[in-house]
Amino acid sequence: TVYERFEDLPFTKFDFVIIGAGAAGNVLANRLTENSRFTVLLLEAGGSNRNALPTMIPFFCTRLSNTQYDWNYTTTAQIGLNGRSIGFPRGHVLGGSTSINGMFYTRGSSEDYDRYAEVTGDSGWSWRSIQKYIRRNEMLVPPADRHDTTGQYDPSFHSVDGINAVSLPGYPQAINGRVIQTTRDLEEFPLNLDMNSGYLLGLGWLQATIKGGSRSSSATSYLGPDFINRPNLHVLLNTRVTRVLSSTRDRTFRTVEFMQRAQGPKAVVSARKEIMLSAGTVGTPHILLNSGIGDREQLKLLGINTSHHLPDVGKNMSDHPRLVNNWFVKGDGGTFDVINQNSTMTDHLLHQWMKTQKGPLVDTFVSHLYFARLPGDRLPNGSDPAAGPKSPHYELGFSNGFVGGTPPSGDYIGITTRVVSPTSRGSVRLKSNDPLDPPLIDPGFLATDFDIFAMRQAVKSARRFLNGPAWKDYRRDAAHGVVDPDFRVKGLDGIRIVDASVLPYVSSAHTQAPVYIFAERAADLIKTDWQ
Numbered sequence: 001t002v003y004e005r006f007e008d009l010p011f012t013k014f015d016f017v018i019i020g021a022g023a024a025g026n027v028l029a030n031r032l033t034e035n036s037r038f039t040v041l042l043l044e045a046g047g048s049n050r051n052a053l054p055t056m057i058p059f060f061c062t063r064l065s066n067t068q069y070d071w072n073y074t075t076t077a078q079i080g081l082n083g084r085s086i087g088f089p090r091g092h093v094l095g096g097s098t099s100i101n102g103m104f105y106t107r108g109s110s111e112d113y114d115r116y117a118e119v120t121g122d123s124g125w126s127w128r129s130i131q132k133y134i135r136r137n138e139m140l141v142p143p144a145d146r147h148d149t150t151g152q153y154d155p156s157f158h159s160v161d162g163i164n165a166v167s168l169p170g171y172p173q174a175i176n177g178r179v180i181q182t183t184r185d186l187e188e189f190p191l192n193l194d195m196n197s198g199y200l201l202g203l204g205w206l207q208a209t210i211k212g213g214s215r216s217s218s219a220t221s222y223l224g225p226d227f228i229n230r231p232n233l234h235v236l237l238n239t240r241v242t243r244v245l246s247s248t249r250d251r252t253f254r255t256v257e258f259m260q261r262a263q264g265p266k267a268v269v270s271a272r273k274e275i276m277l278s279a280g281t282v283g284t285p286h287i288l289l290n291s292g293i294g295d296r297e298q299l300k301l302l303g304i305n306t307s308h309h310l311p312d313v314g315k316n317m318s319d320h321p322r323l324v325n326n327w328f329v330k331g332d333g334g335t336f337d338v339i340n341q342n343s344t345m346t347d348h349l350l351h352q353w354m355k356t357q358k359g360p361l362v363d364t365f366v367s368h369l370y371f372a373r374l375p376g377d378r379l380p381n382g383s384d385p386a387a388g389p390k391s392p393h394y395e396l397g398f399s400n401g402f403v404g405g406t407p408p409s410g411d412y413i414g415i416t417t418r419v420v421s422p423t424s425r426g427s428v429r430l431k432s433n434d435p436l437d438p439p440l441i442d443p444g445f446l447a448t449d450f451d452i453f454a455m456r457q458a459v460k461s462a463r464r465f466l467n468g469p470a471w472k473d474y475r476r477d478a479a480h481g482v483v484d485p486d487f488r489v490k491g492l493d494g495i496r497i498v499d500a501s502v503l504p505y506v507s508s509a510h511t512q513a514p515v516y517i518f519a520e521r522a523a524d525l526i527k528t529d530w531q
């Protein structure tokens with residue numbers, strides 16, 4: 001049963017109390033209640049995902065930040081971003097971040113899991129050992145348009161028996177042919193038939209947690225109609241957990257304190273067996289620190305009594321920095337930009353989606369991914385932050401349109417670049433001893449030379465991709481004139497013009513300074529191309 005109000009709960013003691021109904025919390029709630037003898041209470045700060053239309057429509061996933069479904073966090077000033085603070089979305093709704101995320105389904109490399117096994121000394125985490133859990137989780141379903149997916153993935157790596165739906169894109173994007181052609185034209189971008197095989201490197205079709213054109217979140221799947229009516233499963237929404245409490249002095253934590261309204265009152269529930277913290281990378285350290293579980297010295301500074309000195313709580317945060325790169329193209333209206341530019345078109349497609357679960361709204365904003373490594377001689381001190389020699393350092397995501405705030409006109413291609421083996425580390429700390437105060441989130445984006453270097457290489461790689469022959473007549477350059485924006489003579493190789501003759505308009509004052517400036521930038525571009 002799903003409850004909105006604490007007063008409606010049938011009791012206040014359960015075998016298990018799970019804090020946070022996101023990816024992890026909902027798996028736990030589902031699997032634990034398979035045993036009908038266990039009672040489970042799942043606590044979630046956000047509201048219901050039912051009727052939350054924007055969360056259901058895959059294409060609208062980029063519109064969910066800074067809405068009621070988001071915690072609306074902001075990072076601390078980031079050294080690596082010239083002191084800027086940026087938004088840091090996290091799901092605040094049943095399903096947690098799986099209800100607002102981009103839906104990319106990527107398992108990672110086999111080496112990632114083998115490294116988990118190695119550092120924990122537990123072979124149960126190895127790629128081989130976790131296969132059964134992949135099968136339990138994944139339910140591969142046909143794409144929304146039911147097209148023939150032969151050659152777009154390898155069925156031998158997939159399960160159709162799991163709970164969370166996964167599918168290939170369900171609407172053909174105009175760039176698909178060019179993307180695949182580039183895997184044939186440029187050696188740097190080999191096709192990877194299935195990036196979920198444990199071997200990630202190369203370019204492949206995106207697999208996404210989408211079923212029949214709708215988002216498959218941990219709420220729609222693990223708490224879906226087959227499970228939510230289990231009599232031993234209780235879900236309480238709109239419940240912000242403030243602390244976990246030890247009822248005795250023996251370090252046993254079985255009580256959970258929470259609030260349903262900002263002004264209180266506080267209430268408690270308890271677990272007969274265990275409490276599970278599944279509040280995510282921000283929520284979990286936040287609750288632990290508020291509960292006095294953390295670094296004694298830091299807690300003392302905020303006037304919080306330490307219940308357990310555990311200095312690493314909130315430390316070692318690591319996340320993928322992401323940059324979006326957009327180019328003008330001659331898309332002739334075949335990009336998805338029109339959906340973001342023309343509200344009549346959006347209404348029309350929304351109507352189509354609601355009626356048929358078909359059309360361009362059935363997919364997320366990326367159609368293909370590419371994972372790559374940096375050359376061995378460019379790694380920091382020769383040491384490799386990736387999990388192994390077959391694991392990537394960066395990722396490119398290809399979008400048939402502008403990623404970010406779409407300009408009011410024009411057609412674009414977006415390539416998102418991400419560092420997937422960051423060496424920067426950040427933290428989650430308390431701002432005050434008020435549990436309702438948002439924490440200080442420092443993801444440490446681009447805080448190391450390596451991360452900046454890897455991001456630059458990813459951007460260069462994206463540019464090389466678009467310089468492939470398949471894109472020649474697609475990237476937009478001015479039709480007239482002698483040189484392209486990189487000073488290359490149009491239609492020729494090996495020759496550029498860098499002097500006052502290429503200024504498209506004479507500048508509004510004397511011309512030597514503009515030529516110096518042009519030449520400086522030209523030198524940069526040329527050096528970059530040949531690095």
Ligand SMILES: Cc1cc2nc3c(=O)[nH]c(=O)nc-3n(C[C@H](O)[C@H](O)[C@H](O)COP(=O)(O)OP(=O)(O)OC[C@H]3O[C@@H](n4cnc5c(N)ncnc54)[C@H](O)[C@@H]3O)c2cc1C
Binds near residue numbers: 043091096
């Ligand atoms: C915008 C965005 C896009 C993403 N895109 C992708 C993608 O395309 N592919 C991918 O693989 N991953 C993506 N991710 C990451 C992925 O969604 C997360 O890694 C995953 O959901 C983490 O699961 P979790 O259980 O740790 O936390 P979450 O899924 O975030 O769940 C935590 C839950 O705990 C609740 N909670 C937190 N604090 C409290 C509290 N004090 N009291 C009660 N409840 C609380 C939250 O409201 C939330 O429901 C994305 C994430 C975001 C935010």
